[in-house]
Amino acid sequence: MPATDPASDTPARSALAAGLWRCRGCAAVCAPPPQALALGRTRCPRCDAVVHPRKPDAIARSWAFLLAATALYLPANLLPVTTTASIGGRQADTIFSGIVYLWKDGSWALAAIVFIASIVVPVTKLLLMSLLLISLQRQDHRWARLRLTAYRVLELIGRWSMLDIFVVTMLAALVQVESLAELRPGPGAMAFGAVVVLTMLATLSFDPRLLFDQPDDVPAPLPPALPEPAGDAP
Amino acid sequence: MSAPPDDPHDDVPTAPPAPATPPPDLPRPVIARRAHYSLWLVWLVPLLAVLIGVSLGARAILNRGPTITIYFHNAEGIEANKTHIKYKDVDVGIVRGVKLTKDHREVEVTAEMRGNSGIENLLVTDTRFWVVRPRIGAAGVSGLGTLLSGAYIGMDAGRNATEKSEFEGLDVQPAITADVPGREFTLIADDLGSLDIGSPIYLRRVPVGQVLAYTMMPDGRHIRFTIFVTAPYDRFVSAHSRFWHASGIDVDLGAQGLHVQTQSAVSVLAGGIAFQDLPDPDAAPTVTPVEAPERAAFTLYAQQSDALKLPDSQGFDYRLLFASSVRGLAVGAPVEYRGLPIGEVTRIAVDGSGGEANPEPMIAVDVRVYPRRLPTINRADHEDMTRDDQRKRMDPMVRRGFRAQLRSGSLLTGQLYVALDFIKDVPAAHVDWTTKPPTMPTAPTSLDSLQDSLASIARKLDTVPYDQLAADLHKDLVDLDASLKGVDQLVQHLDTGVVPEAQKTLADARKAVDDLRKTLGTVDQTVGPQATNALNEITRAAASLRGLADYLERHPESLLKGKPEDPK
Numbered sequence: 129m130p131a132t133d134p135a136s137d138t139p140a141r142s143a144l145a146a147g148l149w150r151c152r153g154c155a156a157v158c159a160p161p162p163q164a165l166a167l168g169r170t171r172c173p174r175c176d177a178v179v180h181p182r183k184p185d186a187i188a189r190s191w192a193f194l195l196a197a198t199a200l201y202l203p204a205n206l207l208p209v210t211t212t213a214s215i216g217g218r219q220a221d222t223i224f225s226g227i228v229y230l231w232k233d234g235s236w237a238l239a240a241i242v243f244i245a246s247i248v249v250p251v252t253k254l255l256l257m258s259l260l261l262i263s264l265q266r267q268d269h270r271w272a273r274l275r276l277t278a279y280r281v282l283e284l285i286g287r288w289s290m291l292d293i294f295v296v297t298m299l300a301a302l303v304q305v306e307s308l309a310e311l312r313p314g315p316g317a318m319a320f321g322a323v324v325v326l327t328m329l330a331t332l333s334f335d336p337r338l339l340f341d342q343p344d345d346v347p348a349p350l351p352p353a354l355p356e357p358a359g360d361a362p
Numbered sequence: 363m364s365a366p367p368d369d370p371h372d373d374v375p376t377a378p379p380a381p382a383t384p385p386p387d388l389p390r391p392v393i394a395r396r397a398h399y400s401l402w403l404v405w406l407v408p409l410l411a412v413l414i415g416v417s418l419g420a421r422a423i424l425n426r427g428p429t430i431t432i433y434f435h436n437a438e439g440i441e442a443n444k445t446h447i448k449y450k451d452v453d454v455g456i457v458r459g460v461k462l463t464k465d466h467r468e469v470e471v472t473a474e475m476r477g478n479s480g481i482e483n484l485l486v487t488d489t490r491f492w493v494v495r496p497r498i499g500a501a502g503v504s505g506l507g508t509l510l511s512g513a514y515i516g517m518d519a520g521r522n523a524t525e526k527s528e529f530e531g532l533d534v535q536p537a538i539t540a541d542v543p544g545r546e547f548t549l550i551a552d553d554l555g556s557l558d559i560g561s562p563i564y565l566r567r568v569p570v571g572q573v574l575a576y577t578m579m580p581d582g583r584h585i586r587f588t589i590f591v592t593a594p595y596d597r598f599v600s601a602h603s604r605f606w607h608a609s610g611i612d613v614d615l616g617a618q619g620l621h622v623q624t625q626s627a628v629s630v631l632a633g634g635i636a637f638q639d640l641p642d643p644d645a646a647p648t649v650t651p652v653e654a655p656e657r658a659a660f661t662l663y664a665q666q667s668d669a670l671k672l673p674d675s676q677g678f679d680y681r682l683l684f685a686s687s688v689r690g691l692a693v694g695a696p697v698e699y700r701g702l703p704i705g706e707v708t709r710i711a712v713d714g715s716g717g718e719a720n721p722e723p724m725i726a727v728d729v730r731v732y733p734r735r736l737p738t739i740n741r742a743d744h745e746d747m748t749r750d751d752q753r754k755r756m757d758p759m760v761r762r763g764f765r766a767q768l769r770s771g772s773l774l775t776g777q778l779y780v781a782l783d784f785i786k787d788v789p790a791a792h793v794d795w796t797t798k799p800p801t802m803p804t805a806p807t808s809l810d811s812l813q814d815s816l817a818s819i820a821r822k823l824d825t826v827p828y829d830q831l832a833a834d835l836h837k838d839l840v841d842l843d844a845s846l847k848g849v850d851q852l853v854q855h856l857d858t859g860v861v862p863e864a865q866k867t868l869a870d871a872r873k874a875v876d877d878l879r880k881t882l883g884t885v886d887q888t889v890g891p892q893a894t895n896a897l898n899e900i901t902r903a904a905a906s907l908r909g910l911a912d913y914l915e916r917h918p919e920s921l922l923k924g925k926p927e928d929p930k
Contacts, residue, residue, distance in 0.1 A: 149391065159388035170391040179391050185401050192404045196411030203418040219444065315418050326411065 142340060144181050153177030182335050187261055189333035194257050197326035200319045201250065207316035210296055214309040222316055223247065246320070249285050253327045256282050257334075264338055275339050286331055293321045427455065427477035432491045432515070434531035437469040439493060439513030447473055447491070449517040450541075454481045457515070471531070473515070485527065488520030488540075492532035504535065534559060536574060543593035544571065547654065549635070551585045551662035555607045556633035563589055564608055564636040570595035573635065587662060589635065599654045600639055605662045606669035608636035620922075621667070635662065640670060677705070677732045678752055679799035682766045682780065683713060683724040686807050691768060691778040697729045699782045701927065705731030707780060728799065729766075729780055756793055756802075763788050765805035772924050819899060826892050834888055838881035845874040 143150055143157065150157050151172035158173055160181070172179045183189075208220035221229070223246045230239035256278045263271050296317045303311040437460050439445070447455035455475035463470045475481050494516045496505045508514065515531075518539045554576065563571035571591035579586050591599055613622055637660075654660075663669035688710060697705035709728040733752075756764070763784045771777040791803030806814075852867045914920065 148388070157388060158391045160391050169394040171394055173389040173392055176392070185404070188401055189404045192407050195408035199408060199412040199415045203415045203422070207418060207422055225443075315422070319415065319418060322411065322414070326407070329407075 142337070144337075144341070149179050149181050151175060151177055151179045153179075182337060182341075183333065186333055186335040186338060187264060190257065190261055190330045193326045193330035193333060194254065194261070197250075197323045197330060198254055200322045200326065201254065204316055204319035204323050205247075207319060208314035209316040209320065210299065211312045211314050212303075212309070213312075220314060223320065245288055249288055250323055250327065252285060253282060253331075257327065257330055260334070272339065279334075279336055279339060282331060286328060290321075290324050293317065293324065425477040427475035428482055428485060428527060429458070429472060429474050430455075430485060430527045430529065432471045432473060432529045432531045433463065433468045434471060434493065435468060435533055437471065439495060439508075440469070440471055440515070441512070444512065445514055447475070447515045447517055448494075449481065449484070449519060454517065471515075483525075484517075484519035485525055486520045486522040487524045487526045488522050489526070489529065490518045490520070490532055490536055491529050492516050492535045494535060497535065542590075544591050545593075545596040545599070545656045546574065546588055546590050547599060548657055548659040549587040549589055549605050549662040550579070550659060551587060551607070552583070552664065554585050555664075557587070557607070557635065558633060562634045563591060564634055565591075565595055565598055565638065567636075568595070570598075587635075597653050598639070599637065599658075601652055601654050601658075602640045603637050603654065603660060604640045604669035605635055605637040605660050606666050607662065607664055608634045608666075636666065638670070677730045678749075679708070679728060679730050680766075680793075680802045681797060681799050682727045682729060682802055682804050684727060684768060684804055684807075685722065685724055686768065688725045688727065688768065688778065690770070690776040691727065691780075695771075695777065695779050697731055697780040697782065699736065702736055704733070704736055704782065705729055727780065731782075753793070753795060759784070760791065760793050760803060765791075766802050767805045768807045772922070774922055819896070822892060823896055826896070827888075831885075831888055834884060838885065841877060841881060845877060848874060 147159060148157050149160050149170075151174065153172060154175040154177065156172055156174040158179065160170060170179050171177065205223055208222050209226065210221050212219045212221070223242075227239050227243050227246070230236075230242060260275055260278055260282070263275055296313050299311050300313050303309055434440070440457055440460055442457055442460050445457040446453050447457070453476065455473045457471055458474045459470075459472040461470050461472075462468070475485070492515070493513050494505045494508055495513050496509050497503070516535060518536060519541075521540055557573055557576070559573055559575060561573040562569045563573070571589055574588040574590050576585050576587045578584075613620070691707065691710060693707050693710060695707045696703045697707065706729065707727055708730050709726075711726050711728075713724040713726045763786060765783065765785045765788055767781045767783060767785065768778045769781045771779045785805045788805055793803065794801040848870060852870060855867060917925075920926075
C-alpha cells in the first residue's frame with residue numbers, strides 16, 4: 129500500500145517516478161536525460177557529488193556486508209574478548225562469560241545492559257536487516273509499513289552497538305599496571321568490532337527510498353545491475 | 363528506460379506531468395565519462411569475512427588441545443576457568459570444570475590443555491598432576507608464589523608412550539620430577555620410622571636423593587618405599603648396597619654397650635635413609651660392584667649395624683632349652699661363637715611341652731645362626747649348605763662339647779648373650795634333629811658353673827682331717843721340744859763337757875735330725891695333696907683377684923663397657 133497524502137487522499141508519488149533525481153549531498157533536484165546512467169557517472173550540477181536515482185546496487189551491497197557481519201558474528205561470540213592477566217593468573221572472557229560473571233556477581237543491571245548492547249542489538253540488527261532485504265527483493269508490498277518500522281528501529285539501535293568495543297578499548301588502555309594486571313583485547317573483540325562496522329556499512333549501503341518504491345512506478349532510469357532475488361539471496 | 367505512466371496526483375511540485383521528458387527548467391546532472399564499477403568487488407567483503415571467521419575459529423579449535431580429567435581427593439584452591447595447569451611453569455592448560463565424582467569420593471577436575479604447546483605427547487600414563495600450594499616442610503619452603511596467585515595444578519610429564527586422558531592427582535607435590543636425571547629404587551622396610559615423602563637419602567652423609575613415596579604392602583606388614591637417587595650418585599647403588607634408617611638418633615643399649623648413631627642434623631629432625639656398599643669379603647677390593655638396575659628392590663634395615671652385617675645368605679634355626687633364668691636376654695641379642703657374632707636370638711618362650719615328663723618348664727630360646735656371617739679364611743663349606751650338611755658338621759662338634767651357653771655381656775646392665783663354644787667336661791649330649799627347629803644341647807650359665815666349682819672346693823676342704831692332723835702335729839712338736847731340750851743339754855754339755863763327748867753329742871743330734879725328718883715326712887703324707895691343692899687354689903684366686911683389681915684400677919670404664927676386644 130503506498131503512503132497516502134492525508135489531505136488529498138491520493139497516493140504519494142516519488143521523485144523518481146516523476147523522472148527526477150535528488151542529490152544526497154546538497155538536496156538539489158535535477159532532471160537526468162534519458163539513458164543518463166548508461167552514459168557514465170552522473171554528478172550533481174550544483175555540488176559535484178555523485179548523484180543517483182537510488183543508491184547503486186543497494187540491496188546487493190547490503191547483502192554482502194550483512195553476510196560478512198554474520199560470518200564474523202560466530203567468532204565474535206565464541207572467542208575471548210578480553211584476556212586479563214594478573215597475579216591471580218590469566219583469564220580469557222568471552223562476551224557471554226562476562227555477562228554471566230556480571231549476573232552472578234549481582235550486577236544485574238549491568239549484565240542486562242551488556243547483554244542488550246552486545247547480544248540483543250547485533251542480533252536484532254542482523255535479523256531485521258535480512259528480513260528487510262528479503263522482503264524488498266520479493267517485492268512483497270503487504271509488509272511495506274512494517275518494513276518502515278523495522279528500518280526505523282534499525283536506525284535507532286545502530287548507534288549503541290559499539291558499546292562493548294568502547295569498554296574493551298578503555299579498559300585495555302587503563303588497566304596496564306606493569307606485571308600486576310594487564311588487560312588485552314582478544315580475537316573476539318576484533319571480530320565483534322568487525323561485526324559492528326559491517327552492520328553499519330550494511331545499513332549505510334541500504335537505500336531507504338527503496339522502501340517506498342512501488343512495483344508499478346519503477347522509474348525509467350532504474351539501475352541496470354539491480355540484482356534479481358534468486359541470484360543473490362544466500 | 364521507460365517511465366511509468368503519468369500520475370495526475372504527483373505531488374512533486376517541480377515534476378511535470380510527463381516524466382519521459384524531464385522538465386526543461388531543471389538542471390541536468392553532469393555526466394562524467396567513467397565506467398561503472400564492478401559489482402562483484404563488494405562480494406569480496408563477505409568472502410573475506412568468512413575467511414577471517416573460519417581462520418579465527420580454526421585457530422581457536424586448534425588451540426583448544428585435548429581435554430583431560432584429573433581426580434583429586436579434594437579441590438582445595440581449584441576453580442573452574444581460573445586454575446591453570448603448568449608444566450615447568452609454562453601454562454599448558456586451564457581447568458574447565460570441577461565437580462564431584464558419582465560416588466562423591468573424589469573431585470573430578472576437567473581441564474582443557476592448550477593446543478600447539480607440544481603438551482599432547484606428554485599426556486601419558488605416568489604423567490603426574492598435583493595441586494601446588496604453599497608448603498613448608500623440613501626439606502624447605504615451596505609454592506610461596508601461590509599465596510598470592512592462588513593454587514595451580516603442577517604437572518610432571520611421564521616417559522611412557524601410551525597416551526591417556528584420565529589421571530589420578532597426587533596429594534602432595536612429588537619431590538623429584540621426571541626430568542631430573544637419576545634412578546628410582548624400591549626399599550622394603552618393616553616400619554615407616556620417622557621417614558616421610560621428601561626425606562633425604564645419604565651416601566656417606568652426602569644427600570643424594572629423596573624418598574618419593576611409600577605404600578603399605580598388601581600383606582600389611584611391610585612398607586614399600588620408592589626412592590630416587592639423583593645422577594651421578596645413582597651408579598653407586600649396587601647389588602651390594604645396604605640401606606638403613608638414618609632417622610633421628612638411634613640409641614642402642616645392648617649387650618655390646620651403648621651405641622649412638624646419627625647421620626646429619628637435618629636427618630635428626632626429618633629422618634632419612636643412608637646407604638653404603640657392603641664390602642664383599644670374597645670379591646677383590648678393586649672390582650667395583652655391578653650397578654643395580656632401575657627399580658631394584660632392597661631391604662631397608664632399621665639401623666646401620668643391621669645393614670652392614672655380612673650377607674645373611676643362609677640362616678639356620680636352633681632351639682636352646684635353658685633351665686636357668688634368662689633375665690637380661692632379649693630378642694635380637696647376639697649369638698657369638700668364641701666372641702664372633704654369628705647370629706641372633708629370634709624368640710624367647712617357655713617350653714609348653716611340660717607335664718609329667720617335664721615338671722619344670724624349660725625356657726626355649728630360638729636362635730638363628732648365619733654361618734656365612736663369620737669372617738672366614740680358608741673357607742671350606744660351599745654357599746648353600748643343606749640341613750644334612752649342617753647336621754654332618756654339627757654332630758661331631760657337639761660330641762666334642764659344642765654347647766650353647768648364656769653369658770653375661772656386661773656386668774652393669776646384666777645383658778645376656780648366647781655363646782656357642784666347646785666346653786670341657788660336659789655330660790655327653792646330642793642335637794635333637796627331630797624337633798623343629800633342632801634342639802641344640804646347652805651348658806649351664808658360666809656363673810652357675812663358677813658357683814658349682816666353688817662348692818666343690820668347699821666340699822673338698824670339708825673332707826680334710828684337721829683333728830688328726832693337729833694331733834700328729836702336736837706330737838711331733840712335743841718330740842721336737844724334747845729334742846730341742848736334748849740339744850740344749852748338749853750345748854750345756856759342750857759348754858761343760860770335753861771333746862770326746864762331742865762325738866756322742868753329734869750322734870745324738872743326727873738321731874734327732876732323723877727323727878725330725880721322719881716327723882716332717884709324716885706331716886707331708888698326712889696333710890696330703892688336699893691341703894696343697896687348696897693352698898694352690900687360694901694362691902691362684904688371690905692372683906687373679908689382684909689382676910682384676912689392677913685392671914679395674916687402670917680401666918675403671920670396663921665396668922660399663924666391658925673388656926674391649928683384643929685387636930686382631
